[in-house]
Ligand code: VG1
C-alpha cells in the first residue's frame with residue numbers, strides 16, 4: 001500500500017512544555033495539527049523498522065488520535081505497533097511496556113490532570129527507548145522540525161478495531177492490541193511484598209482508591225481488588241470516561257474533596273489514595289492526615305529497605321527543585337546521594353538510567369522509582385500499603401514519628417491559574433532583576449542566604465537547563481520559590497512554593513497555612529503578586 005503525501009504548513013505553537021505538547025482539544029482538532037507534530041516525531045526519531053508503543057488516558061479525542069497515528073506510523077515505515085486495548089495505557093504502564101518489550105519508544109496521548117471533553121485539554125508526548133519522557137534535546141529537535149514541516153505521510157484506510165485483543169496488519173505494519181494492565185501488574189508484583197499487603201487487607205484494614213474516572217481504574221481494580229483481595233468497591237470511579245465524569249482528574253485536596261472526607265473523624269478510613277488522568281500522580285491520605293507528596297518521598301526513602309528490590313538499601317534519591325527538602329534530610333542521614341533537578345520527570349531519566357538514584361519525586365503528587373521512567377501513581381499507593389503492612393501503624397502515627405526523627409518541613413503550593421500572560425511574565429522579570437540585591441537582606445523575620453534563578457547541569461550528559469524557577473533561600477532552611485507552569489493551556493499559571501523547617505520535636509503541629517503565614521505574606525510583598533495579577537488569593541492551595 002502506497003503512503004499518501006499530504007501537503008501542510010507549520011503551526012508556530014508546537015513547542016513541548018514540562019510534559020509534552022498540551023493544548024485545548026479544539027486546537028488539536030484543527031486540520032493537520034496533530035499530524036504535523038506526529039510527522040515531526042517520525043522525521044527526527046529513527047522509528048522506521050522499529051516497534052512503537054501507543055496509548056492514552058482515554059480522554060475525549062484519544063481514539064481518533066490513535067487511528068490517525070496508526071495510519072501515519074504505518075506510512076512512515078514503523079514495523080510494529082503495540083496499542084493498549086481501547087486505546088488505553090496509563091503513563092507508567094506505557095513506560096513499563098516500552099522497557100519490558102525493548103521497543104524504540106512510545107507515544108502517550110494525555111493532558112494528565114487537566115480536564116477532558118470537547119472543551120477540555122488534550123496532549124501528546126514522545127517517550128524514548130528507556131521508557132522515559134524525551135529529554136530536552138529530543139523535544140527541541142521535534143519542535144524545530146514542526147517549524148519547517150511541509151508534508152506528512154499517511155494511508156487511506158478505514159479505522160481499525162481497538163477494543164479486542166488481537167493482531168493484524170495495517171499497510172506494512174504489524175499492529176498488536178494488548179492488555180494494557182498485564183505487563184504493569186507483573187512488574188508491580190516484583191516491586192512489593194504482595195503477601196504482606198494481602199494479609200493487611202484481609203485483617204480489617206479499611207481503604208478506598210479513587211480513580212477519578214480516569215485511566216487507573218482498570219489497573220487498580222485488577223491489582224488492588226483482584227490480586228490483593230481488597231473488597232469490591234474499594235476502587236471508586238473506576239470506569240475511564242472521556243470527560244472524567246465532568247471532574248478534574250487531579251488528585252489533591254481541592255479536587256478529591258469527597259475522598260478526603262472519607263478519611264476524617266473516628267470512623268474515617270485507615271487509608272485512601274487517588275490518581276490523576278494518566279495514572280502517574282498519587283495522593284496519599286490516612287485517617288485525619290494528608291501526606292504531602294514531599295513527605296511521602298522522604299518517608300518512602302527512609303523506609304526503602306522494606307521493599308523487596310531495596311532490601312540492601314538505595315543508592316540515592318532526587319527531587320525536583322520546588323519539592324520540599326524533607327528527602328534531603330533523609331539522604332543525609334542515610335549517607336546517600338540527593339539530587340535537585342528542574343521540574344518535570346524527564347530530568348530524572350539520566351540519574352535513573354545511571355543507577356545513581358532509586359527513588360525520586362515531585363511536590364506535584366509525583367513519586368516513583370527506577371522500575372519505570374515515569375512517575376507512578378499506583379506504585380506509590382502500593383508502596384504505602386507495603387509500608388503499612390510491615391509497620392502496622394496508623395498513617396498519622398507513622399508520619400509524626402518521621403517528623404519527630406527528621407524534623408518537619410512545612411510545605412504548601414499556591415497556584416494562580418489562567419492569569420494574564422504578560423502580567424505573570426512581568427512579575428517574574430521584575431523579580432529576576434532584583435535577585436542580585438536580595439542576599440543578606442531580611443524578609444519575614446529571616447535572613448536571605450541566596451536568591452537565584454535555578455539552573456541545572458545534568459551530571460551524566462552535561463546538558464544545562466536554565467531559568468527553572470526563582471528561589472529565595474533563607475538561612476534557617478525556609479524557601480520561597482516562584483515558577484510559571486509549563487503545562488497550562490490558558491494564559492499563565494503562577495506557582496508559588498513555600499517551605500519552612502521545624503526541627504524541635506516538641507513543637508506543636510500546626511496547619512501548614514498557619515505555619516507558613518509569614519512566608520506567604522513575604523512572597524506577596526517581594527513579588528507583588530496581587531499588584532501584578534489583580535488576584536486577591538490563589539485558585540488552588542495544596
Ligand atoms: C506540572 C507539575 C510538574 C509535573 C508536570 C507534569 O508542571 O508542577 O511537577 O512534572 O505538571 O505532570 P508545571 O510546569 O505545570 O508546573 V503530569 O501528571 O501533568 O504529566
Ligand code: CO
Pocket residue numbers: 112113276277278279280281
Ligand atoms: Co499525570
